[in-house]
Amino acid sequence: MGCPRRLLLVSNSTLHGGGYLGHCQQHIQSFLGGKVKRVLFVPYALHDRDAYARTAREKFESLGYGLDSIHESCDPVEAVRKSEAIFIGGGNTFRLLKALYDNSLIQEIRKRVLEDGVPYMGSSAGTNVATVSINTTNDMPIVYPPSLKALGLVPFNINPHYLDPDDKSTHMGETREERIRQYHEEPNTPPVLGLREGAMLLVEGDKATLQGVTGARLFLRGKKPTEHEPGTDFSFLLIDSNLQKL
Numbered sequence: 001m002g003c004p005r006r007l008l009l010v011s012n013s014t015l016h017g018g019g020y021l022g023h024c025q026q027h028i029q030s031f032l033g034g035k036v037k038r039v040l041f042v043p044y045a046l047h048d049r050d051a052y053a054r055t056a057r058e059k060f061e062s063l064g065y066g067l068d069s070i071h072e073s074c075d076p077v078e079a080v081r082k083s084e085a086i087f088i089g090g091g092n093t094f095r096l097l098k099a100l101y102d103n104s105l106i107q108e109i110r111k112r113v114l115e116d117g118v119p120y121m122g123s124s125a126g127t128n129v130a131t132v133s134i135n136t137t138n139d140m141p142i143v144y145p146p147s148l149k150a151l152g153l154v155p156f157n158i159n160p161h162y163l164d165p166d167d168k169s170t171h172m173g174e175t176r177e178e179r180i181r182q183y184h185e186e187p188n189t190p191p192v193l194g195l196r197e198g199a200m201l202l203v204e205g206d207k208a209t210l211q212g213v214t215g216a217r218l219f220l221r222g223k224k225p226t227e228h229e230p231g232t233d234f235s236f237l238l239i240d241s242n243l244q245k246l
Contacts, residue, residue, distance in 0.1 A: 003117025004205035006031070007153055009130055010123040011160040011195035011212075013090050021059050021123070023198055027211060029063055031202070032085055032119060038066040040083035044099035045091025045125040056089060080108045083118055090124025090160075093137040097129055098145035106151060113153055120153060124160045127195070131157045135183055136192050138176075154203060155190060156237050162194030162217060177217075177225065184221040191237055192219040201234065208234040 008024075008031045015023035032039070039060055043052035053069035060067040067087075073079040080086070086109060088096070100106055112118040122130045128137045129150040136157045163176050174182070180192050195201065198214035210216055210232040218234075219225045228234075 003115070005114055005153060005203060006117065006119045006205075007113070007130060007203035008119070008121040008200060009127040009154075009158060009195075009203070010121070010200040011127065011162070012197040013123040015198050015213075019059075020055055023213065024200055025059075025063060027200060027202070028121065031121065032065060036065060036085045036119065038068055038083075039085045039087050039121075040079055041067050041069045042086065042088040042096075042100075042126070043069055043071055043091075045089055045093065045096035047095075052089060052091075056087070060087075076103045076105060077108050080105060080112055083112060085119040085121070086112065087121040088123075088126030088129060090126055092142055093125040093128045093134045093139045094141045094143050094145060096125045097134055097148075097150060098143045100129065100151075101146050110151055110153070113151075127158050127160050130154060132190050133157060135189075136180060154208075154238060157190055157192045158201070159192055159194045162196050164196075164217075177219075180219045180225075184219060189221055191221075193217075193234070193237070194219065194225075199230070203238070206235060206238050208238055210234060 041056045043049040046052045049071040057067040070076050113120045128134050130153045133148045136159045194217040196214040199212040202209045215229045
């Protein structure tokens, strides 16, 4: 029997008017606590990994944590195996997932998080890859991972940076809600949690709680979407990924 999973899935790295991870730094400190001394950062979602690592290192050091970037390791698998906590940052989700597959990290990260109880934090693309698949990312497929199947740390999908329809907009493209509805037109598609910027999901074992300063919108296949405020208990999403049959 493994240790309980612990996840902090953040919609976005930067909230308008604030700095990098500024809107969630108290959540990060509460999540990692005092036992974690160093965080393993995965910068694969951006092209300039050195610059990305510098930004993340500066932030985490200001919070009292050391940070090692996995791209600086000669053995990424071993880096995951030795990690105290894992943080996967945002960027392009396709680029990120391809790099995770290319470096044979999918099963290693799953084991560390689901069996060993290593804390996992993701923001934006890092939140996308924590779910069943990256089918509900907002990103362009600039590269092709071998599969859209992701880490599967939770049995549903997330749409980070969720945007509500703007009735005053003259833009004629699909809204985010319409795109998620198109996804749910396909059979056996799991729930999708639309996390607005400023929102995050805390998962501790079999309990999931919406946190942050904004709400979320939940989409279940064949049902009308529902609105949820911070503090909402989403633990039921962890029980069964096929909730559309309920």
